[in-house]
Amino acid sequence: MIAPMRILIIEDDPDSAAYLVKAFSEAGHVADHAANGLEGYAQARDGAYDVLIVDRMLPKLDGLSLIGGLREQKIDTPVLILSALGQVDDRVKGLRAGGDDYLTKPYAFSELLARVEVLQRRKGGGAADATVLRVGELELDRLSHKLTREGKEIQIQPREFRLLEYLMKHAGQVVTRTMLLEHVWDYHFDPQTNVIDVHMSRLRSKIDKGYDAPLLHTIRGSGYMIRDSAR
Amino acid sequence: MTALGKLFRTTAFKLSLAYLVVFAIGAGLVLGRVAWNVKGLLDDQINSTIEAEIKGLSEQYAQGGIRRLVFVVEQRIRQPGASLYLVTSPNGQAIAGNVIELQPGALEQEGVIETTYRRDDDRTTNHQHQALAQVFLLPGGFRLLVGRDLGDRENLRHVMTRALFTSLAWLVLIGTLGGLFVARRVLQRVDAISASAHEIMKGDLSRRLPLSGSHDELDRLAFNLNAMLERIDELMTGLKEVSDNIAHDLKTPLTRLRNHADEALREGGSPDVMQQALERVLDEADGLIRIFNALLTIARLEAGQAGGEMKPCDPADILADMVELYEPLAEEDGAHILVDAQAGLSIMANRELIGQAFANLVDNALKYGLTETARDISADIKRVGVMVEISIADHGAGIAVPDRARVTDRFVRLEGSRSRPGSGLGLSMAQAILKLHGGELRIEDNAPGLRVVLALPLIDAQVRHG
Numbered sequence: 085m086i087a088p089m090r091i092l093i094i095e096d097d098p099d100s101a102a103y104l105v106k107a108f109s110e111a112g113h114v115a116d117h118a119a120n121g122l123e124g125y126a127q128a129r130d131g132a133y134d135v136l137i138v139d140r141m142l143p144k145l146d147g148l149s150l151i152g153g154l155r156e157q158k159i160d161t162p163v164l165i166l167s168a169l170g171q172v173d174d175r176v177k178g179l180r181a182g183g184d185d186y187l188t189k190p191y192a193f194s195e196l197l198a199r200v201e202v203l204q205r206r207k208g209g210g211a212a213d214a215t216v217l218r219v220g221e222l223e224l225d226r227l228s229h230k231l232t233r234e235g236k237e238i239q240i241q242p243r244e245f246r247l248l249e250y251l252m253k254h255a256g257q258v259v260t261r262t263m264l265l266e267h268v269w270d271y272h273f274d275p276q277t278n279v280i281d282v283h284m285s286r287l288r289s290k291i292d293k294g295y296d297a298p299l300l301h302t303i304r305g306s307g308y309m310i311r312d313s314a315r
Numbered sequence: 316m317t318a319l320g321k322l323f324r325t326t327a328f329k330l331s332l333a334y335l336v337v338f339a340i341g342a343g344l345v346l347g348r349v350a351w352n353v354k355g356l357l358d359d360q361i362n363s364t365i366e367a368e369i370k371g372l373s374e375q376y377a378q379g380g381i382r383r384l385v386f387v388v389e390q391r392i393r394q395p396g397a398s399l400y401l402v403t404s405p406n407g408q409a410i411a412g413n414v415i416e417l418q419p420g421a422l423e424q425e426g427v428i429e430t431t432y433r434r435d436d437d438r439t440t441n442h443q444h445q446a447l448a449q450v451f452l453l454p455g456g457f458r459l460l461v462g463r464d465l466g467d468r469e470n471l472r473h474v475m476t477r478a479l480f481t482s483l484a485w486l487v488l489i490g491t492l493g494g495l496f497v498a499r500r501v502l503q504r505v506d507a508i509s510a511s512a513h514e515i516m517k518g519d520l521s522r523r524l525p526l527s528g529s530h531d532e533l534d535r536l537a538f539n540l541n542a543m544l545e546r547i548d549e550l551m552t553g554l555k556e557v558s559d560n561i562a563h564d565l566k567t568p569l570t571r572l573r574n575h576a577d578e579a580l581r582e583g584g585s586p587d588v589m590q591q592a593l594e595r596v597l598d599e600a601d602g603l604i605r606i607f608n609a610l611l612t613i614a615r616l617e618a619g620q621a622g623g624e625m626k627p628c629d630p631a632d633i634l635a636d637m638v639e640l641y642e643p644l645a646e647e648d649g650a651h652i653l654v655d656a657q658a659g660l661s662i663m664a665n666r667e668l669i670g671q672a673f674a675n676l677v678d679n680a681l682k683y684g685l686t687e688t689a690r691d692i693s694a695d696i697k698r699v700g701v702m703v704e705i706s707i708a709d710h711g712a713g714i715a716v717p718d719r720a721r722v723t724d725r726f727v728r729l730e731g732s733r734s735r736p737g738s739g740l741g742l743s744m745a746q747a748i749l750k751l752h753g754g755e756l757r758i759e760d761n762a763p764g765l766r767v768v769l770a771l772p773l774i775d776a777q778v779r780h781g
Contacts, residue, residue: 176623188611190604192597243639269640273671274605279678282643305597 089134089204091115094124094150095166096142104137107193108200121145128154133161134204137196140167140178148181155182162203164196175272194306198258217252220312222291222299224252233291243268244287251300251310260307284308327501331494338490339483346482350475354468358447361463362427365449368398368461376453384459385411398463399432399446405456414460422460425452432462445469504533508540520548557725564726564739565606572599602738609740613725616668616747623665625752627774630705631656631696633666637673638694645681649690652677656696660703661774664752669771672748675741676707676767684709684765702754703773708766719758745769 091113095101101117108115116131118124121142128136128150136154140147151163165183167174175186185199217224221234229245231238240248246268251259261280266272284300292298301309322328376384381402388400388411401412403422409415416433428450431443448462504527511524523544524537579592638652645652662669673694680692689710696705714722714729721727723746728739745767746756754771 188608190607192601192604265640269636271636271667271670271674273667273674274608275640275674279640279644279674282647283640286643304594305601 089113089200090132091135091137091200092118092124092128092131092133093137094118094121094128094142094147095137095139096120097139104193104196108197111197119143121147121150125150125153128161129157129159135200136161136163137200138163138165138183140165140174148178148183151182164200164203166191166196192305194258194303195260195262198260198263198306201257202254202259202263217249217255219252219255219299219310220297222252222310224248231291233295238290240287240290243283244290247283247287248291248310251308254310256309256311258303258306258309263307322495322498322502325498325502328494328498331490331497335487335490335494339486342482342486343479346475346479350472353471353475357468357471361447361465362449365398365447365461365463369449369451369459372459372461373451373453376457376459381410381453381455381457384453384457388412398461399434399448401458401460403458403460410457412460414462417460421448422450422458425450429465430462501533508533508537515544520544520551560726561610565603568599568603568606572596572603575599606738606740609738609744610725613740613744613747616744616751619751623668625663625665627661628664628666628669629658630660630662630664630669630703630771631658633670634673634694634696634705637670637677640674641677641681645692648681648685650681650685651691653691653693654695655693657698657703658696660696660698662703662752662771663774664771668748668751672745672769673705673707675745676769679741679767680707680709680711680765684711686711689764698773699770701773702770704768704770706759706766706768708761708764710761710764713760713763713765714758722758723756742767 091108093101093104093108093115095104095117096119098119101119105115105117116127116133118127122144124136124138124142125145138147138150142150145153147165147167151165154161154163162184163182164185164187165178166187166189167178168189175188178186184203187196187199215226217226223232224245225231226249229240229242231240231245231248247264250264250267261275262272264280265275284302288298288300292300297313299310299312301311301313303309372384372387375387379386384402388402391397392400392411392413397413399412399414401414401417401422402410404410407422413435414432415435415438418430418432421428421430426449427447429445429447432446432448433441433443437444445465446462447465448460451459451461453459504525508524511522515522523541526534526537526541528534575592575595579589579596582588634654634656638654642652677692677694684692691710693708694705695708696703698704718729722729723742725743726739727743742756749756749769749771752771754769757768757770759766759768
């Protein structure tokens with residue numbers, strides 16, 4: 085599973101901060117809290133954190149300036165921006181300022197957790213850049229677009245390829261429906277119904293049908309995860 | 316500020332003062348001009364009289380020499396209201412006349428002069444007068460001076476000056492009083508309007524500003540401000556209605572959420588049952604979060620703040636993405652999305668928002684537009700003049716004409732659709748997105764079924780026509 089992460093939460097609302105610290109520690113991570121921008125900046129600069137969660141509106145130093153300051157100091161810890169403002173233009177501004185992901189309040193913690201865990205992996209690099217992605221016996225060749233399980237080739241559509249590629253890049257991590265829509269279809273909105281689920285069930289029928297050990301798992305209340313359950 | 320100070324500061328009073336100055340200058344100019352003209356007229360008259368006398372006297376001189384002239388002059392002096400006369404010999408000796416003293420050098424030159432003089436009845440006093448006179452050189456070196464006293468002219472000048480100052484004094488007095496009166500009236504009306512405005516600011520939005528009924532500029536201002544208040548009142552009422560609706564519509568899922576939790580607590584049971592109940596609670600909570608997000612998005616779209624980056628894009632590409640996204644879902648239901656899209660059209664748009672609008676419509680069509688037999692949805696794009704029209708149509712029950720206007724309002728869910736999942740925000744959001752892009756959303760009859768048309772302005776058309 086996911087290795088424990090050190091997370092810094094920079095958030096001025098004590099209730100949400102306390103909730104996040106508790107929720108992240110229950111998920112097996114270590115979370116610290118800074119209550120204002122300046123304090124957060126100092127902690128982020130000095131402490132070795134895996135991921136920063138930064139509220140956009142902070143006292144003393146606003147979130148975007150904080151991120152800009154860190155990036156100027158060549159501190160490239162992945163940052164997830166939390167915003168009550170929401171909407172596309174803010175998202176674009178946030179990402180331009182050096183943020184790596186963006187989430188609008190109100191959000192479900194499962195969404196935040198999934199995104200933070202994916203961010204940490206991005207920092208590590210590694211598997212994400214490999215030419216051939218492997219999960220158990222499933223192999224995806226990113227150059228030839230060839231998919232095999234236990235050596236047998238499976239025909240997939242281009243979109244299914246991208247879906248699977250994203251899942252396998254983040255094998256062992258939960259990815260939410262919104263994340264899939266963002267990274268596979270390149271649209272940022274909340275898929276209203278089970279559109280993504282239908283795509284996933286098609287994909288599942290292709291890669292898991294006829295095998296004892298399923299690789300593609302539905303995580304209730306969160307999203308999906310591809311993982312080698314044999315290990 | 317004292318009441319008087321307030322009065323002096325009013326625009327009306329300041330305007331009155333300005334007018335006062337302008338009128339004073341005007342009056343001065345008019346009176347000055349009149350005085351000048353009258354003086355000219357009098358001088359002309361005097362000159363012609365003198366002219367005539369000199370002519371008569373020089374004729375006498377020509378006929379009877381210096382004796383005759385002296386005789387005639389002596390005669391004329393004795394008449395009442397006589398002119399001024401002086402006859403001098405070639406060596407400057409006074410021979411006849413009623414003038415005993417002139418300004419030095421007054422006789423040197425021929426022609427018209429203005430001079431001071433003393434006449435013989437001033438011998439006892441030292442009184443000097445002003446005269447307009449003419450000097451005439453007679454043949455033989457004798458000089459003749461004929462003049463008229465300028466007392467009349469001087470009197471006129473005094474009268475004129477007095478008139479000017481008197482009228483200025485009256486002007487200032489009446490102007491100031493009038494200004495104060497007008498200012499006081501205006502001030503009273505403005506004070507009344509201010510008082511009403513204070514009441515309104517305190518929260519009584521039903522109050523209006525008083526009108527005097529005179530249809531003057533203050534009335535017009537008050538009238539327009541009242542119209543503005545009316546509009547604000549309407550908006551406030553509308554806002555209240557919307558928030559009432561929101562409160563009502565959010566109550567249902569909240570109650571459901573509470574019931575799930577309550578039920579699980581009351582019945583207790585195995586950890587599995589508890590787990591399931593908690594998951595249901597989470598689902599409901601996620602649903603609520605979605606609704607809030609959608610509401611916030613719509614609000615920001617309507618406020619024009621969510622546009623983000625607008626770039627030229629081809630609606631056919633976006634539609635293709637959305638159809639690709641929804642096709643598997645449609646197939647699950649045995650439905651098909653038939654696309655007939657004219658490609659190569661360009662709109663200035665936020666691709667993601669337009670995508671979301673398309674998605675909402677396709678989603679609606681799949682949810683509410685399928686019947687037992689008709690399981691096709693059509694998605695068309697075609698150019699209509701300067702607009703591109705994207706229509707998503709089904710062959711379902713459609714929407715009755717009376718419901719078409721309100722179906723884009725927030726949380727409106729028509730009878731028969733309430734049992735299906737959904738928040739009643741999809742069309743509201745699509746409409747808000749279209750408005751943000753300068754387009755419009757139309758609900759039409761697909762006979763049978765529903766056709767939702769999204770009309771958006773084309774870029775090249777904008778260039779050509781803009």
